[in-house]
Amino acid sequence: MQLTLGPLMFHWKPDLIQDFYARIADEAPIDRVVLGEVVCSKRLPFYEALIPEIAERLARAGKEVVLASLGLVTLKRERAMLSDLVEAGFAVEVNDLTMMRYLAKNQKFTVGPLVNVYNTGTLDWLIARGASHICLPPELPIETIATLADHGTRAGAGIEVWAYGRLPLAISGRCYHARLAGRSKDSCLFVCEEDMDGLAVDTLDDQKFLAINGVQTLSESRANMVGDVAAIDGAGVTSLRLSPHSEDMVHVAQTFRAACDGNISAGEALAMLAERAVSPRYSNGFMFGKTGADWSHSQIN
Amino acid sequence: MTMLELVCPAGTPASLRAAVEAGADTVYCGFADETNARNFPGLNFSREEMAAGIEYAHERGTKVLVAINTFPQAGNEALWHRAVADAHTVGADAVILADIGLLAYTAKHHGDLRRHLSVQAAAANPDVINFYAEEFGVKRVVLPRVLSVPEIAAINREIDTETEVFVFGGLCVMEEGRCSLSSYATGQSPNMNGVCSPASHVVYEQSGDELVSKLGEFTIDKVGQDAPAPYPTLCKGCFSAGARTGHVFEDAISLDAASLIPQMAKAGVTALKIEGRQRSRAYVAAVVCSFRQAVKACAAGQSIPPSALAKLSEGQDNTLGAYRKTWR
Amino acid sequence: MSSSPSPIPRLPSAIRMLARPLPLPILALVMNRLARQMVRRHPSLFTRLGTHAGKCFQIDPVDLPFVFHVFPMPEAPRITLHRRGRAGPWDGRIAGSLAALVGMIHGAYDGDALFFSRDIVLEGDTAAVLALRNAIDDSELDLFEEFLAALGPVGRYVKPGMQPLLGQLQKRTGVALRRAEFTS
Numbered sequence: 001m002q003l004t005l006g007p008l009m010f011h012w013k014p015d016l017i018q019d020f021y022a023r024i025a026d027e028a029p030i031d032r033v034v035l036g037e038v039v040c041s042k043r044l045p046f047y048e049a050l051i052p053e054i055a056e057r058l059a060r061a062g063k064e065v066v067l068a069s070l071g072l073v074t075l076k077r078e079r080a081m082l083s084d085l086v087e088a089g090f091a092v093e094v095n096d097l098t099m100m101r102y103l104a105k106n107q108k109f110t111v112g113p114l115v116n117v118y119n120t121g122t123l124d125w126l127i128a129r130g131a132s133h134i135c136l137p138p139e140l141p142i143e144t145i146a147t148l149a150d151h152g153t154r155a156g157a158g159i160e161v162w163a164y165g166r167l168p169l170a171i172s173g174r175c176y177h178a179r180l181a182g183r184s185k186d187s188c189l190f191v192c193e194e195d196m197d198g199l200a201v202d203t204l205d206d207q208k209f210l211a212i213n214g215v216q217t218l219s220e221s222r223a224n225m226v227g228d229v230a231a232i233d234g235a236g237v238t239s240l241r242l243s244p245h246s247e248d249m250v251h252v253a254q255t256f257r258a259a260c261d262g263n264i265s266a267g268e269a270l271a272m273l274a275e276r277a278v279s280p281r282y283s284n285g286f287m288f289g290k291t292g293a294d295w296s297h298s299q300i301n
Numbered sequence: 302m303t304m305l306e307l308v309c310p311a312g313t314p315a316s317l318r319a320a321v322e323a324g325a326d327t328v329y330c331g332f333a334d335e336t337n338a339r340n341f342p343g344l345n346f347s348r349e350e351m352a353a354g355i356e357y358a359h360e361r362g363t364k365v366l367v368a369i370n371t372f373p374q375a376g377n378e379a380l381w382h383r384a385v386a387d388a389h390t391v392g393a394d395a396v397i398l399a400d401i402g403l404l405a406y407t408a409k410h411h412g413d414l415r416r417h418l419s420v421q422a423a424a425a426n427p428d429v430i431n432f433y434a435e436e437f438g439v440k441r442v443v444l445p446r447v448l449s450v451p452e453i454a455a456i457n458r459e460i461d462t463e464t465e466v467f468v469f470g471g472l473c474v475m476e477e478g479r480c481s482l483s484s485y486a487t488g489q490s491p492n493m494n495g496v497c498s499p500a501s502h503v504v505y506e507q508s509g510d511e512l513v514s515k516l517g518e519f520t521i522d523k524v525g526q527d528a529p530a531p532y533p534t535l536c537k538g539c540f541s542a543g544a545r546t547g548h549v550f551e552d553a554i555s556l557d558a559a560s561l562i563p564q565m566a567k568a569g570v571t572a573l574k575i576e577g578r579q580r581s582r583a584y585v586a587a588v589v590c591s592f593r594q595a596v597k598a599c600a601a602g603q604s605i606p607p608s609a610l611a612k613l614s615e616g617q618d619n620t621l622g623a624y625r626k627t628w629r
Numbered sequence: 630m631s632s633s634p635s636p637i638p639r640l641p642s643a644i645r646m647l648a649r650p651l652p653l654p655i656l657a658l659v660m661n662r663l664a665r666q667m668v669r670r671h672p673s674l675f676t677r678l679g680t681h682a683g684k685c686f687q688i689d690p691v692d693l694p695f696v697f698h699v700f701p702m703p704e705a706p707r708i709t710l711h712r713r714g715r716a717g718p719w720d721g722r723i724a725g726s727l728a729a730l731v732g733m734i735h736g737a738y739d740g741d742a743l744f745f746s747r748d749i750v751l752e753g754d755t756a757a758v759l760a761l762r763n764a765i766d767d768s769e770l771d772l773f774e775e776f777l778a779a780l781g782p783v784g785r786y787v788k789p790g791m792q793p794l795l796g797q798l799q800k801r802t803g804v805a806l807r808r809a810e811f812t813s
Contacts, residue, residue: 072425072447072479074447115480119372121403124402139481139484139493144375155611170481171479171480172447173447178629186626188629204540207518210482217475284377285485291486292486293517313766341763342672343679529746580739581739613742
């Protein structure tokens with residue numbers, strides 16, 4: 001089982017980003033790192049210049065580096081970002097099919113979880129066009145994942161699932177951070193940078209529910225499949241995606257690595273993550289429950 | 302000015318007839334299963350009803366589009382393939398599709414069946430629209446509700462594909478086809494099951510003077526006696542974030558862009574779409590009638606008559622949504 | 630039309646008084662005859678309900694002294710009447726003024742709009758209630774026609790005499806007593 005570190009979804013300060021990836025390069029047992037801006041094109045200029053340096057450092061540390069394309073593309077400037085990606089010389093993760101127009105014929109690419117891959121027809125089409133590695137949408141149940149993993153791996157593509165971190169549930173034209181601050185998206189003043197893991201959205205009965213991150217809506221709970229790696233491996237999945245948060249991601253990666261390698265039990269792995277958790281709320285319901293918010297290892301939290 | 306095509310919803314054969322009688326150019330509907338994005342209880346068409354509905358519409362010069370706009374379930378793709386084949390057989394004027402696997406299948410096996418791209422495909426710029434046109438022969442794209450009018454005009458300058466835009470009805474705040482809020486709370490999603498915030502998971506509770514609406518376990522809204530009753534659509538709920546409490550994503554509000562029809566025509570839009578296959582024939586008749594007048598007025602160069610449809614709207618209030626840039 | 634801002638009327642109190650002593654068993658007999666006839670005249674109403682046909686729906690016209698319990702099983706449809714407060718359990722419930730409920734059945738009002746404006750209240754199994762509402766909406770029922778049909782051949786003879794009466798009653802009560810017709 002491989003481990004992929006997904007793209008950073010939040011708006012962190014550039015020096016934090018640099019430190020974060022330096023530690024990942026040096027210490028985290030991660031096979032593949034996806035770098036770049038998926039959520040909001042306005043954030044990219046803050047750290048764009050750092051990307052080549054970070055990418056090189058990760059590559060030197062033996063990680064496969066993939067550059068992420070933007071999740072929702074509407075502006076001319078955003079389309080230009082996509083053509084820049086192709087020229088950077090790294091593999092590209094497609095997060096919106098707009099990217100397909102910019103890839104050279106027969107250029108290999110990977111597919112991110114925001115692209116709707118729900119069935120074998122779509123899988124076949126993408127693989128025929130050069131997809132070598134596909135992260136499935138987070139809302140799929142384990143039975144569907146097994147069907148797609150079997151089909152995809154036979155056709156020569158790696159199949160990845162969302163294994164750790166707040167779930168990306170929706171993307172919008174509207175910026176909710178700006179709306180909450182009484183501003184519009186165009187004059188947001190980057191208020192989203194105050195929330196390193198997004199801002200929690202609770203119900204009127206104080207239930208923890210969602211989190212906003214600019215134009216993105218996430219789950220408040222962190223998806224956490226560390227107790228389910230055996231079932232996921234059994235379904236034929238080849239890679240797990242861990243999504244960066246402000247907590248110690250090296251510890252998260254090490255725990256997943258140990259669980260995947262069978263060096264610790266599911267219970268031990270869950271306890272190791274819970275012990276150092278910033279947020280005690282986990283979910284694994286999209287794969288294993290009735291609703292996405294469900295958590296089947298309730299003895300842990 | 303050219304007359305814009307009015308594309309109207311029908312959740313039942315009675316609504317289809319009401320839409321045709323009220324002056325729809327085109328009616329869209331779906332089969333009674335998870336192949337379409339309004340898979341609601343008691344709604345939609347059997348194969349026989351679809352055949353009869355299309356015959357009724359065609360006799361009166363109205364087109365019928367069949368929405369097969371959910372994402373086929375792995376291992377069960379045949380259900381979606383049959384829906385496309387049956388729509389073809391009963392004489393649908395086009396199918397409305399979202400999934401690239403299903404688009405590829407339809408282009409290959411039903412090449413002469415016209416293909417429209419559903420809003421669920423979330424095609425929001427000229428590059429991706431041209432991609433769908435070149436790869437799958439898509440002739441029309443329903444634009445996602447994240448674009449302003451100038452952006453729509455700019456898109457039309459760079460594509461040959463027809464565009465269809467929503468002008469009335471329920472308003473998705475999130476980009477359609479890329480939202481799992483509903484399955485996070487209920488296990489059922491627009492993409493997989495053709496439902497959002499499904500009625501089967503809705504609970505209303507009277508708590509003192511307040512009406513509490515819940516979806517699954519989650520409280521979505523609480524309103525006092527005099528406020529309009531809220532259907533617990535997730536993205537229209539009242540929540541608290543940081544120090545603020547309110548409608549974090551969007552108010553309980555619907556789209557009414559009748560006043561923008563002349564601008565839509567100038568922006569090169571081909572067709573105007575009314576949302577509401579889950580609504581009654583009374584809604585369909587009233588809204589179609591009102592928009593028929595508006596489209597006629599626009600084509601004649603007259604001003605658009607003020608609409609009196611607020612009562613029919615969720616929250617009993619209307620917005621221009623993303624068509625106005627400040628909405629973002 | 631439902632887009633007009635006029636509030637939906639309540640039954641005048643005189644009519645409410647008249648309704649109070651109505652013998653429920655006899656009313657129930659008439660209702661059951663109507664229900665069985667609907668299966669023949671509107672079979673798709675029942676197929677549309679699907680699995681929800683086996684449920685009990687309480688229809689509560691809040692300005693009448695009684696409520697209806699509808700069991701829409703196509704093989705044995707049944708309607709029972711109960712004094713309010715003395716009815717048994719139900720799966721889904723729609724409550725509203727008689728004008729709102731009959732107006733919705735007749736296509737004069739949109740069900741969602743009545744719900745948003747609080748003219749009707751939904752409770753219990755929301756999916757079942759929506760299925761019933763959608764099935765009824767598709768059936769384009771005209772309760773007057775149903776009533777005449779229930780009278781058999783007699784219906785044809787009494788229709789011309791009853792139509793002006795119905796018009797009067799509609800005017801007095803504000804209830805849409807006939808199906809709404811839509812034309813552009």
